[in-house]
Each structure stands twice: as structure tokens, then as C-alpha cells.
Amino acid sequence: xxxxxxxxxxxxxxxxxxxxxxxxxxxxxxxxxxxxxxxxxxxxxxxxxxxxxxxxxxxxxxxxxxxxxxxxxxxxxxxxxxxxxxxxxxxxxxxxxxxxxxxxxxxxxxxxxxxxxxxxxxxxxxxxxxxxxxxxxxxxxxxxxxxxxxxxxxxxxxxxxxxxxxxxxxxxxxxxxxxxxxxxxxxxxxxxxxxxxxxxxxxxxxxxxxxxxxxxxxxxxxxxxxxxxxxxxxxxxxxxxxxxxxxxxxxxxxxxxxxxxxxxxxxxxxxxxxxxxxxxxxxxxxxxxxxxxxxxxxxxxxxxxxxxxxxxxxxxxxxxxxxxxxxxxxxxxxxxxxxxxxxxxxxxxxxxxxxxxxxxxxxxxxxxxxxxxxxxxxxxxxxxxxxx
Amino acid sequence: xxxxxxxxxxxxxxxxxxxxxxxxxxxxxxxxxxxxxxxxxxxxxxxxxxxxxxxxxxxxxxxxxxxxxxxxxxxxxxxxxxxxxxxxxxxxxxxxxxxxxxxxxxxxxxxxxxxxxxxxxxxxxxxxxxxxxxxxxxxxxxxxxxxxxxxxxxxxxxxxxxxxxxxxxxxxxxxxxxxxxxxxxxxxxxxxxxxxxxxxxxxxxxxxxxxxxxxxxxxxxxxxxxxxxxxxxxxxxxxxxxxxxxxxxxxxxxxxxxxxxxxxxxxxxxxxxxxxxxxxxxxxxxxxxxxxxxxxxxxxxxxxxxxxxxxxxxxxxxxxxxxxxxxxxxxxxxxxxxxxxxxxxxxx
Numbered sequence: 001x002x003x004x005x006x007x008x009x010x011x012x013x014x015x016x017x018x019x020x021x022x023x024x025x026x027x028x029x030x031x032x033x034x035x036x037x038x039x040x041x042x043x044x045x046x047x048x049x050x051x052x053x054x055x056x057x058x059x060x061x062x063x064x065x066x067x068x069x070x071x072x073x074x075x076x077x078x079x080x081x082x083x084x085x086x087x088x089x090x091x092x093x094x095x096x097x098x099x100x101x102x103x104x105x106x107x108x109x110x111x112x113x114x115x116x117x118x119x120x121x122x123x124x125x126x127x128x129x130x131x132x133x134x135x136x137x138x139x140x141x142x143x144x145x146x147x148x149x150x151x152x153x154x155x156x157x158x159x160x161x162x163x164x165x166x167x168x169x170x171x172x173x174x175x176x177x178x179x180x181x182x183x184x185x186x187x188x189x190x191x192x193x194x195x196x197x198x199x200x201x202x203x204x205x206x207x208x209x210x211x212x213x214x215x216x217x218x219x220x221x222x223x224x225x226x227x228x229x230x231x232x233x234x235x236x237x238x239x240x241x242x243x244x245x246x247x248x249x250x251x252x253x254x255x256x257x258x259x260x261x262x263x264x265x266x267x268x269x270x271x272x273x274x275x276x277x278x279x280x281x282x283x284x285x286x287x288x289x290x291x292x293x294x295x296x297x298x299x300x301x302x303x304x305x306x307x308x309x310x311x312x313x314x315x316x317x318x319x320x321x322x323x324x325x326x327x328x329x330x331x332x333x334x335x336x337x338x339x340x341x342x343x344x345x346x347x348x349x350x351x352x353x354x355x356x357x358x359x360x361x362x363x364x365x366x367x368x369x370x371x372x373x374x375x376x377x378x379x380x381x382x383x384x385x386x387x388x
Numbered sequence: 389x390x391x392x393x394x395x396x397x398x399x400x401x402x403x404x405x406x407x408x409x410x411x412x413x414x415x416x417x418x419x420x421x422x423x424x425x426x427x428x429x430x431x432x433x434x435x436x437x438x439x440x441x442x443x444x445x446x447x448x449x450x451x452x453x454x455x456x457x458x459x460x461x462x463x464x465x466x467x468x469x470x471x472x473x474x475x476x477x478x479x480x481x482x483x484x485x486x487x488x489x490x491x492x493x494x495x496x497x498x499x500x501x502x503x504x505x506x507x508x509x510x511x512x513x514x515x516x517x518x519x520x521x522x523x524x525x526x527x528x529x530x531x532x533x534x535x536x537x538x539x540x541x542x543x544x545x546x547x548x549x550x551x552x553x554x555x556x557x558x559x560x561x562x563x564x565x566x567x568x569x570x571x572x573x574x575x576x577x578x579x580x581x582x583x584x585x586x587x588x589x590x591x592x593x594x595x596x597x598x599x600x601x602x603x604x605x606x607x608x609x610x611x612x613x614x615x616x617x618x619x620x621x622x623x624x625x626x627x628x629x630x631x632x633x634x635x636x637x638x639x640x641x642x643x644x645x646x647x648x649x650x651x652x653x654x655x656x657x658x659x660x661x662x663x664x665x666x667x668x669x670x671x672x673x674x675x676x677x678x679x680x681x682x683x684x685x686x687x688x689x690x691x692x693x694x695x696x697x698x699x700x701x702x703x704x705x706x707x708x709x710x711x712x713x714x715x716x717x718x719x720x721x722x723x724x725x726x727x728x729x730x731x732x733x734x735x736x
Contacts, residue, residue: 056442057441057470057511058443062511066471067512067719067720068514070622071624075620077634078619078620079617081471082470083468084468084470096482099479099482099486100482103485105485125448126448240463240466241436241464241465243459243461244456254463371452372452
């Protein structure tokens with residue numbers, strides 16, 4: 001059976017910062033949503049439904065905040081869905097919204113993801129213990145560092161690769177006016193000299209805690225025809241999940257990530273991702289995840305991802321640019337981080353990415369993951385409508 | 389539009405406490421039951437979606453562990469809403485409509501016993517202006533009940549009648565937490581007495597959806613989802629008419645509920661007074677069998693109670709006790725957000 005093609009016709013995000021003390025949570029999300037509407041030249045009344053996502057409610061201390069945010073997002077009298085799939089939530093939220101259009105349930109949908117981490121303390125929010133379960137060990141870094149170490153041992157990657165990623169992403173962020181970290185004096189030496197937090201992860205190889213929101217307007221073929229600026233077309237989208245802890249799990253390159261990418265490539269007709277995809281916005285909260293995900297997503301053979309990074313392939317002017325926006329390493333409003341990846345991919349194929357635009361980007365992958373490398377969501381967007 | 393049906397439903401026995409079980413342990417038997425009823429295995433399911441709340445569990449990402457109970461290996465196509473499972477069913481329904489999957493497993497669970505649920509639910513309110521005052525869920529429902537009485541829509545004896553009927557009907561529901569005749573009780577927050585309020589309890593539920601011929605293979609009499617829709621209202625109670633539920637009416641209209649009469653309605657009305665509001669919004673008269681399960685007044689496991697309404701309505705169709713049923717789920721203070729589904733069995 002045929003699905004309705006889905007187009008991204010509006011994108012808006014806030015300038016991400018450590019603390020937006022000038023706005024409430026409602027003010028923050030309204031700002032991103034209004035910018036997405038302005039980009040699409042639509043009004044609140046043109047939106048048929050709202051799909052909102054964020055990472056755990058404990059980060060702001062508001063239970064099911066979609067209830068309180070209904071007014072701010074113009075959702076009164078409309079359907080409003082709230083998605084929560086841990087760190088992958090921003091991507092999943094966009095996919096749930098896209099399904100509403102693809103299924104022809106709604107014509108135009110506003111989707112938005114946010115985090116206002118300054119309202120609370122994310123470290124606390126992630127560290128509530130329950131009996132009979134291992135604690136997360138000093139935040140996400142403590143959980144992921146052993147997996148990075150396993151990757152280094154398995155691939156033989158030199159220990160300089162992580163700092164190359166961080167140096168690249170922070171320089172890319174300087175070209176993105178919405179990025180949180182704008183480190184104008186960044187040097188590779190500074191990254192390498194930064195304190196070791198969770199060996200082998202250094203301070204400058206980790207993501208910040210940000211306040212921010214990202215919104216997109218998704219619409220059908222008719223909506224795309226009315227759009228004032230070039231739409232981004234969805235060519236494939238998928239979610240995959242696997243258990244957090246079990247003996248067969250490969251924490252370095254989870255099967256769920258491989259399966260998710262394979263599903264997206266099948267839908268989009270991608271035979272060779274390295275050749276057929278022009279750029280990637282991937283979820284890299286700790287720098288070493290760039291080479292790890294390059295392999296998991298099929299851009300490099302197992303153990304070879306770090307070579308792409310080291311040889312400059314993933315630089316903004318490289319053959320396969322990765323995280324042109326500066327990525328999660330430069331901007332991390334957790335619940336929104338996945339949607340920002342999806343939105344930045346769409347900006348690229350629309351030719352609207354400004355200073356961090358990749359020339360001639362036609363097909364770009366947006367990627368998000370969450371939990372203990374357990375939840376994956378991805379989409380591939382293109383500058384032209386999908387076939388059929 | 390593709391025909392999609394609810395083909396199996398299972399729920400726990402709902403209890404005041406379940407200290408001896410984790411959320412996963414509470415959920416597992418229900419997942420097994422619903423799969424057994426269709427003969428499906430996890431690997432056969434095209435899409436899985438769940439509803440739950442971190443705030444009940446008291447920790448972030450609580451739903452991630454429930455996935456271990458599903459047995460998500462090899463990896464599955466899966467999603468989660470931080471809402472009642474009725475909305476997880478809605479997400480799964482749209483997924484099946486796209487044709488990406490032919491079957492879906494939907495589950496929901498909530499344990500209210502570890503904390504004070506009246507306090508916990510205050511955290512749903514506007515975090516700057518309302519939540520700091522800690523107005524609890526019973527007090528807010530009492531405001532709504534008093535508004536209804538003041539408007540002449542009901543009175544305390546009528547509310548007592550709703551309570552008595554629900555508890556009487558629950559006598560036939562082995563899963564219900566409160567069963568048989570129970571006194572209307574003392575005032576909890578005027579004008580609501582204990583009998584007007586839902587029990588606090590723990591529970592889980594699961595359903596399986598299937599499309600077209602797949603549904604007919606899996607179930608003798610599938611409960612076809614003829615339409616479903618949900619709508620939200622303003623958050624501030626001061627800008628809403630608490631005696632009415634325009635979002636329920638609109639959702640019902642979009643779901644096609646008013647096109648032909650229904651014979652059964654499962655309403656997610658945790659308070660007796662809310663049944664009064666919903667009956668009016670849904671134009672239900674005395675010919676409609678309302679909450680034959682006993683409804684949320686007999687068992688109200690938060691995050692699962694809405695999905696249970698849809699499951700109970702579908703189960704009546706499966707058993708041949710209903711031909712066209714309406715199911716309703718609610719979320720937020722004083723019926724802020726409402727979902728309506730219309731289910732039908734094949735003609736007999």
C-alpha cells in the first residue's frame with residue numbers, strides 16, 4: 001500500500017545556551033515552534049496536530065509536560081502526542097509525526113523536542129537508584145567510557161582520534177549560530193590538554209548541558225507544493241530497540257543500530273552508504289562515537305571507522321562530512337539533540353544550512369540513539385521527492 | 389483506509405500494592421497472555437509501543453527496563469509514549485495505517501503504590517504558577533464536581549448512584565481492585581466521598597492489533613477500529629468550562645462515534661462526576677451499557693487505565709456481547725486530554 005510522501009517545510013531552533021533564564025519552558029518551546037512556522041510561512045491554525053518529545057521528565061521536574069505546554073504550542077483543540085524514547089527521543093518524535101502524515105491521518109504536523117536542563121540537574125535526574133540494578137556510574141560518561149575503551153582495543157585506533165573529532169565539531173559549531181559552544185580559541189592542543197574525566201574520555205570530548213528546543217513542520221505532497229522554500233523529503237525512517245543488558249549485546253556496535261540503518265537504506269534505495277549519502281548528522285555525545293557509529297552505520301568496515309576520521313574524510317570540506325552543525329558535542333539539550341540531528345540533515349538538503357552548508361548535499365542521514373546504546377532512530381532526507 | 393482490529397487483550401489483577409514485583413515482573417505475565425491468545429511470538433510482531441510514566445516509578449528512563457521483559461532480541465521496531473497506553477495504541481494504529489507493519493503489540497503499566505499518587509500528580513501542573521501550591525488530583529476533581537452540582541447537572545445522590553453501579557458491575561470483573569457493594573464512604577474532598585474516587589493501585593495491560601486478513605486469522609471476531617482520535621484542551625482550569633468536555637466531543641466526532649449508536653461505552657472516568665461530563669459530551673443515553681467492567685472506579689492503574697478501557701470494549705466484541713462499542717481514555721487534570729475509539733465486530 002502506498003504511503004503519503006512526507007516533506008519538511010519548516011525548521012526552527014533556539015540559540016542553545018547553558019541556561020535560558022529569560023524564558024519559561026513554555027517560552028522556550030514557543031520560540032522554536034514560531035521559527036519553524038515562520039520558515040514554512042504558516043500560521044498556528046494551519047497545524048493539524050502536535051507531536052512533542054523530550055528525555056526524562058525528571059530533567060525539568062514536570063510530569064508529562066505536554067499537558068502544561070498545550071497552550072504554548074497552539075495545541076488546544078488538536079491532537080497532541082508525547083514521545084519518550086530516552087536519548088533517541090528527538091528522532092523518534094519526528095518519526096511519529098512523520099507517520100501521521102504518511103498514514104494520511106493529518107496533512108500538516110508540528111513536531112518539537114526540547115530540554116531545559118537548567119531547571120534541574122541532569123546528573124541527579126539520571127542517578128536515582130532502584131534496587132537490584134547497577135547505578136549509571138557517574139552519569140552517562142561513566143557508562144559509555146568502557147565501551148569506547150573496548151572499541152579502541154578492538155580496532156587498534158590510536159588514542160588521538162577522539163580529540164580530532166572534538167576539535168572538528170567545535171570548529172564546525174563556530175559556523176552554526178544556534179550552537180551552544182562557540183569556542184573561538186579552540187585548538188587541537190587545548191582539547192588534548194583538557195582534563196581526563198572518564199578515561200579515555202577528556203573534558204573537551206564530552207557534550208555540554210544545554211537549554212534548547214528544535215521544531216519542524218512536516219507536511220504532505222500538497223503542503224510541500226505550497227511551501228515557500230525548498231522542502232526536504234523523507235526517503236526513509238526507522239526505529240530499532242534492543243535490551244539494555246544481556247550477554248549477547250555488542251555495546252561497541254549494537255545490532256539495533258545496524259538493523260535500523262539497513263531498514264532506512266532499504267526504504268531509500270541506498271546500496272552503498274559511503275557513496276550514496278552526502279553527509280551525516282549523527283548522535284556523538286562523546287567524541288569517540290564518531291568512528292564507532294561510522295562503522296555501525298555502514299560507512300566503514302568494522303575497525304576502519306577511525307581511519308575516515310583521521311584522514312579528514314569527516315571534516316566539513318571532506319568527502320563525507322559528519323556533524324556539520326557542531327553536533328551533540330557542541331549542543332546538547334538532551335531531549336532535542338536527536339531532533340536537531342534530523343533537522344540539520346533536512347537543512348542541508350534544503351540548502352539552508354548557511355555557513356556550515358555542504359555544497360551539493362542531496363541525501364543526508366540524521367541519526368539518534370539513546371539508553372545504553374539501546375534505542376535507535378534515523379531518517380534519510382533528500383532534496384528531491386522519493387520515487388513513486 | 390486500511391482495516392485494523394484489536395485481536396487480543398490481557399490485564400493483570402489490579403492491586404493496592406505490588407511490593408513483591410518489579411514493573412517488569414508485573415508486566416511479563418500480561419505480555420505472555422496476550423501473545424498466547426494469538427499464537428504470536430515477539431519476533432512475529434511488526435511494531436511495539438508502550439505507555440508509562442517515570443514519575444510513578446520515581447526514576448528516569450524506567451521504561452527501558454520493561455523492554456527486557458518484551459524480549460527485544462533480535463532488535464525490534466519499538467517506541468514509547470510518556471502517556472497512558474491508549475495513546476501508545478494510537479501511535480501503533482498510525483504505524484499500521486502506513487503499511488509498515490501488519491501487527492502491533494501495545495502495552496502499558498503503572499505502579500502507584502510506591503509513592504503518594506495525589507502528590508505525584510500535582511507535578512503535572514504548570515510548574516511556575518500552580519504546581520508550587522500542590523493542589524492534588526482529588527481536590528481538582530472536587531472543583532469539577534462542585535461546578536457540575538452548581539450548574540444543576542448532577543447532585544450527590546446521583547453521584548452515589550454512579551459509584552454503586554460501577555462497583556456492582558465490577559463484581560463480575562475478576563481483575564478489578566474494588567468489587568461488589570462498597571459504602572459510598574466519608575467525604576474525601578467535598579463534595580466527593582471515597583466512593584466517588586478511584587482506588588489507588590498497580591497494574592498492567594497489553595493488546596495486540598492486526599491489519600486486514602491478519603486480524604481475521606488471529607481472532608474469531610476481531611474488534612475493528614472504525615475510528616480513533618484524541619484532543620487536548622487548555623491546561624489552566626480557569627479558562628475551561630469544567631462542566632463540559634469539548635475535546636471529548638470533538639474526538640468522538642472525528643472518530644465517527646456519532647454516525648451510528650453504540651451499545652457499549654467504556655469511559656475512563658476516575659471520578660463519578662467525570663462520568664456525568666463524559667456522558668453528556670458523548671451523548672450517551674440509558675440505552676448504552678456504560679462501564680460494564682466497573683470502570684476506573686473499580687481499578688485505576690495510572691497509565692494503563694485508558695488502554696484497559698479500549699481492551700475491555702474490544703473484549704466485549706470478541707465475546708459477542710457488543711457489536712459497536714465506544715472506548716475513552718483521559719489524561720491530565722479534570723479531563724484535559726481525551727481519546728475516543730470506536731470499535732465494531734463483523735455483523736452476525
